[in-house]
Amino acid sequence: MLIVIAILVGVILLFLLAGALVGFVFKLLWWIIIGVLIGALARLLIPGKQTIGWLATAGIGIAGALLGGIIAHAIDVGGFLQFLIAVALAAIGVLLLEGGTRGRTVV
Numbered sequence: 001m002l003i004v005i006a007i008l009v010g011v012i013l014l015f016l017l018a019g020a021l022v023g024f025v026f027k028l029l030w031w032i033i034i035g036v037l038i039g040a041l042a043r044l045l046i047p048g049k050q051t052i053g054w055l056a057t058a059g060i061g062i063a064g065a066l067l068g069g070i071i072a073h074a075i076d077v078g079g080f081l082q083f084l085i086a087v088a089l090a091a092i093g094v095l096l097l098e099g100g101t102r103g104r105t106v107v
Helices: 002-045 056-073 079-101
Strands: none
Touching: 002 056, 002 079, 056 079
16 A cells, blocks of 8 residues: 555656646747847847847847846836846847957858
């Protein structure tokens, strides 16, 4: 009887762990989607053609979203201002990254 209870507890713990892992994966996918969106909006704000790829755009967008969330939480502003702060920070990131690669030839 004790073995059956131990197996049931183990199965329940595995289901809880699997649920947490699936939730984490979906959260990561959501951050990637939002990062691409914020990075794309940041690139639209900057005039001219940028030579950075979509992966760098997503990374800058995710970083802008994280920093924007931290800053917005620190100054206690709402969701729309947090989004604007994230896009502005991502635009600054695109400018910084683009300034570092401007003039280099891509092979």
